Amino acid sequence: xxxxxxxxxxxxxxxxxxxxxxxxxxxxxxxxxxxxxxxxxxxxxxxxxxxxxxxxxxxxxxxxxxxxxxxxxxxxxxxxxxxxxxxxxxxxxxxxxxxxxxxxxxxxxxxxxxxxxxxxxxxxxxxxxxxxxxxxxxxxxxxxxxxxxxxxxxxxxxxxxxxxxxxxxxxxxxxxxxxxxxxxxxxxxxxxxxxxxxxxxxxxxxxxxxxxxxxxxxxxxxxxxxxxxxxxxxxxxxxxxxxxxxxxxxxxxxxxxxxxx
Amino acid sequence: xxxxxxxxxxxxxxxxxxxxxxxxxxxxxxxxxxxxxxxxxxxxxxxxxxxxxxxxxxxxxxxxxxxxxxxxxxxxxxxxxxxxxxxxxxxxxxxxxxxxxxxxxxxxxxxxxxxxxxxxxxxxxxxxxxxxxxxxxxxxxxxxxxxxxxxxxxxxxxxxxxxxxxxxxxxxxxxxxxxxxxxxxxxxxxxxxxxxxxxxxxxxxxxxxxxxxxxxxxxxxxxxxxxxxxxxxxxxxxxxxxxxxxxxxxxxxxxxxxxxxxxxxxxxxxxxxxxxxxxxxxxxxxxxxxxxxxxxxxxxxxxxxxxxxxxxxxxxxxxxxxxxxxxxxxxxxxxxxxxxxxxxxxxxxxxxxxxxxxxxxxxxxxxxxxxxxxxxxxxxxxxxxxxxxxxxxxxxx
Numbered sequence: 001x002x003x004x005x006x007x008x009x010x011x012x013x014x015x016x017x018x019x020x021x022x023x024x025x026x027x028x029x030x031x032x033x034x035x036x037x038x039x040x041x042x043x044x045x046x047x048x049x050x051x052x053x054x055x056x057x058x059x060x061x062x063x064x065x066x067x068x069x070x071x072x073x074x075x076x077x078x079x080x081x082x083x084x085x086x087x088x089x090x091x092x093x094x095x096x097x098x099x100x101x102x103x104x105x106x107x108x109x110x111x112x113x114x115x116x117x118x119x120x121x122x123x124x125x126x127x128x129x130x131x132x133x134x135x136x137x138x139x140x141x142x143x144x145x146x147x148x149x150x151x152x153x154x155x156x157x158x159x160x161x162x163x164x165x166x167x168x169x170x171x172x173x174x175x176x177x178x179x180x181x182x183x184x185x186x187x188x189x190x191x192x193x194x195x196x197x198x199x200x201x202x203x204x205x206x207x208x209x210x211x212x213x214x215x216x217x218x219x220x221x222x223x224x225x226x227x228x229x230x231x232x233x234x235x236x237x238x239x240x241x242x243x244x245x246x247x248x249x250x251x252x253x254x255x256x257x258x259x260x261x
Numbered sequence: 262x263x264x265x266x267x268x269x270x271x272x273x274x275x276x277x278x279x280x281x282x283x284x285x286x287x288x289x290x291x292x293x294x295x296x297x298x299x300x301x302x303x304x305x306x307x308x309x310x311x312x313x314x315x316x317x318x319x320x321x322x323x324x325x326x327x328x329x330x331x332x333x334x335x336x337x338x339x340x341x342x343x344x345x346x347x348x349x350x351x352x353x354x355x356x357x358x359x360x361x362x363x364x365x366x367x368x369x370x371x372x373x374x375x376x377x378x379x380x381x382x383x384x385x386x387x388x389x390x391x392x393x394x395x396x397x398x399x400x401x402x403x404x405x406x407x408x409x410x411x412x413x414x415x416x417x418x419x420x421x422x423x424x425x426x427x428x429x430x431x432x433x434x435x436x437x438x439x440x441x442x443x444x445x446x447x448x449x450x451x452x453x454x455x456x457x458x459x460x461x462x463x464x465x466x467x468x469x470x471x472x473x474x475x476x477x478x479x480x481x482x483x484x485x486x487x488x489x490x491x492x493x494x495x496x497x498x499x500x501x502x503x504x505x506x507x508x509x510x511x512x513x514x515x516x517x518x519x520x521x522x523x524x525x526x527x528x529x530x531x532x533x534x535x536x537x538x539x540x541x542x543x544x545x546x547x548x549x550x551x552x553x554x555x556x557x558x559x560x561x562x563x564x565x566x567x568x569x570x571x572x573x574x575x576x577x578x579x580x581x582x583x584x585x586x587x588x589x590x591x592x593x594x595x596x597x598x599x600x601x602x603x604x605x606x607x608x609x610x611x612x613x614x615x616x617x618x619x620x621x622x623x624x625x626x627x628x629x630x631x632x633x634x635x636x637x638x639x640x641x642x643x644x645x646x647x648x649x650x651x652x653x654x655x656x657x658x
Contacts, residue, residue, distance in 0.1 A: 070406075137288065137398055137547050171560070174552040179405035182397075182551075 008062075011082050014069075017062035019054040022047030025115070025256065026088050029054040030079075032097030032121075033135060033181065035061050035173040037161050042245035049253050050092070055082070057102075059176030061169060072098075072180050072188055076105035083113045090115040092256050096241050097212070098123050098181055101188070108194040116259055117202040118252050119221065121210050121238045123186040125195075127220045132186060133212040133238070136178065149209045149237040157242060186213070195224040202228035203255040207236035207243065262601065262642075264635045265355060266314035266627065267323040267514055267610040270307045270341070272331040273617045274299050277540050286331040287395040287544050300334065308341070310614055310623055312348050317631035320639065321353030321384075323514075323610055325457070326360055326392070329399040332541045339373045346380045354381060357457045357478065357514075357610070358388025361418060362411030363402050367435065368442065371418040375446045383447040388455045389415055389475075395548045405553030408463065410434050422451040457514065460490040461559060469497045471504060476608065480514040481542075484583025484600065487513055488656055491604050495649050508643050512608030513600070516585040516615045519629035523588040529622055530587050531576045536616035538574040538584075590633035597638055598645075603655060605646030609638060 007018045019036070021043075027050035029043060036056055046052050057075065058066035069075050079102065083091065092115050095103035100122025107117060126132075133146045140158070148154035202225050206218035215232055222230040231251060233244055241248045272295060275286055283290045311322040324341040327333040335341050338356045345354055354377065361367045378385040391411045397404040413432045417440070420430065426441030446452055455476040456468040468475040477494045479487045491511045498506035516534060520526025550560045579585040586596050597609065611630055614623040647655070 136551055137545075139545060139547060168557050171552070171557045175405050178403065178552040182403040182405065183401045185401075 006062075009082075009085070011078065011085055012066060012068060013064075014058045014066035014078070015064040016058065016082065017056045019043075019052070021052045021054075022050055024050040025090065025092060026051045026053060027092045027094060027252075027256070028083075028088070030093065030095035030099030030102045031057065031060070032095075032099050033177040035169075037061070037165050037170075037173075042241045042248045045245065045249035046094075046252060050256070053086075053088070053091075057176070059179070060173050070179065072101055072105050075102055075180065076109055079106050080110055088113055092116045092118070094118040094120065094252055095122060096120040097238065098177065098186070100124060101186070101191075104191060104195065104198065105188065107200060108191065108197040111198070111200055114200055116256060117198065117200050118205060118255060119202065120205045120240050120248070121207055121213055122204070122217070122221060123181070123213060124188065125192045125217065125220060125224070126184070126187045126189070127216050130214055130216040132214075132217075134185075135212060136182065146211050147238045148243055149207065149235055150243065153243070154239070192224065195221075196226070198225045201255075201259050203251070204228055204230040205240060205248070205251055206230065206232045207238055207240045208232045208234045209236060210238045210240075212238040262606070262638045262640075263320040263353075263608050264638050265321040265323045265353070265608065265610040266311060266319050266631075267325075267357070267612045268307055268311055268614055269325065269327075269333040269612065270303065270335050271537075271541055271614075271616060272300070272303065272334055273536075274303075275331040275541070277536060277617075279540075280543075284545055285543050285548060286541055287548055288329055288398045290331060292329070294331070303334065306620055307614065308344055308348075310620075310627060311345060313624065314613065314627050314631055315349040315352040317628065317635075319352060319631055319635055321355055321386070322349065323355035323357045323386075325357050325388070326390075328392075328396050330395065339370070339377070342377050342385070343373075343380075346377050346384075349381075349384075351384075353384045353386055355386035355455065355610075356388050357386070357455055358390035360390050360392030360396060361414040362407060363392045363396055363400050364414070367414035367418055368421055368437065368440065371421045372442045372444075374452060375422065375442060375444045378446040378448055378452050379444045381447075383452075385446075385448070385452045386455055387452040388457055388478075389418075390457060391554075393544075393549065394551045394554045395544055397551045397554060398548060403553075404551035406434075407554055412467075419451065422446050455512070458490075459563070460486060461555070461563070462493075463556075463559070465490065465494050466497055466501070469494050469502060469506065469510070471502050474506075474510055476510050476512055478512040478514055478608065478610065480610075482584065487515075487583070487600075488604055488652075491606060492649070492652055492656060496653075499649075505649075508605040508607040508646060511604070511606045512610065513604070513606050514610035515612065516579075516587075517593060517611040517613060517630055517634075518585070518587040518615075518618075518626055519590055519593050519634060520587075520625070521589065521629075523592050526588050526592075527576050527580070530585075530618070533616045533618040533622070534576055534579060534585060534587070535574060538579065538616075541616055590629055593630070594634045594637050597634070598641065601638070601641050602645055602647055603652055605643060605648075605652070607643075 056063040093103045100119035101124030144154045324338045326338045427439045457478040458464040468477045495506045518530035
């Protein structure tokens, strides 16, 4: 099926690596703090229904760096350029964790090319009194326990990732995540003030046991985004697309199909 | 040689059996473990110790900055240096260092250092550091931007001290319409700048640059690494920058314990020095090296270095590796004189209080070091140094 799986497109000074797969409505998948490594199962299912467009953000994976990108606001502007350059219309955006934050930053700026948002365990705002989990201070083993509900399954996925991934790439991914998310941790203080500008059909998918961004974050986003729907997935932590790939692709597909009718 | 006493001001009442409860005395150990009454006692005791070293004729005293840790109670070394600045009348006061890039507004540090330099009539030494990795957790500073931000903070401070104000400064991180600090530093063009480090290639190259020629200070390292990095500085100066580094540009900082005899020194220092390396200096890799704080290659290298000095050390293993210098006055004097002959450093900083070392032993250590060891070191000049080429040959052999 993958007629054109890997593309390198030049946007500004950055060679952006894009996995593009399948046919149908365009679906832009914005990855989270860990990069795209290991995401294949859930995305493969989406590529059976959609024209899946899954870039490595600048500074991650096989993409180059973008000199203009220091913050999540910069990265949102960068993706508006990407959408313009690719000439995409009616794009369904799916963002996980940091990628959900990015989707919101894009949508409050300009949503003319967008058709819907699916935000999965999404960062971007701060909820007073609800602490986030610290992805940066924990050891790799503690990180797995923090991010996943089923630790054993997470270990297996992690080992497969480690066996495959170039340690330099993993380190670079982490450095870029720190650059974008360290301070303020996983949010932009001004974003919450502009969420009324999100006027797209929005689905919020949340792991019931998310300890990085507890479900209270999903509830706060659902209150801030008019008409959005929050769906909480039981026995699932922060890594919903990894932990529940079938549920993930199923809910995204059902949501987007429901919009067409 | 100039000889200094360095202090970390540890919270030495820390529960040494913390490991079952908290992973580290850094960042995560709750500050309910800190008792303000004991803190009051410790600050005054430690300040007394530094003043005592100055009275006994050392060339200077040195303090440093760490945040939110029992390892050291000096989040602001400016406060410590200020407290010393009117009590110590002749010796130098070194802040080694201040983390200029951690501050939202490094100009405040430029002003404060200029004040201390003015009060002391030009006896301040300014250390410029990025702060260790744990500081980036504690202070909410972004480690991925730390090199850039540190360099820009440095440029701002140097300009503030040397360019006639008011002028505007526009950088990536700091933007000011008026840079015009009163007072200006007493020393011209500004206080000497030192760069303490555990041996990052980036720091050595930056400090040795001909525009800077800052003093490079190697700390917490086996003596073999000290040799590699100090000679590394001289080599970078020579081969990359084309000048001969002066011995004034390099220094070494190490824990020192002097007792009446070698055996007594070892026995007296044992539990206290082991508490420093095995308990107070216990940081996880993630605290020490947050993403972007070091390049990938440096992070891999430093992880190995840290494994050498942290963990299950004994006083014997520390002496054996030359991480600490411990023994009778004769032994300590001979060890340091030999090291100087080989490496030629013109500054030496002795950490004379460490870990849980109590007041009486600290005072004995300060007295023996200052009176029995330091005078011999202070007499050492480049005449006793074998020279860079011979040193490189000796190191290769």
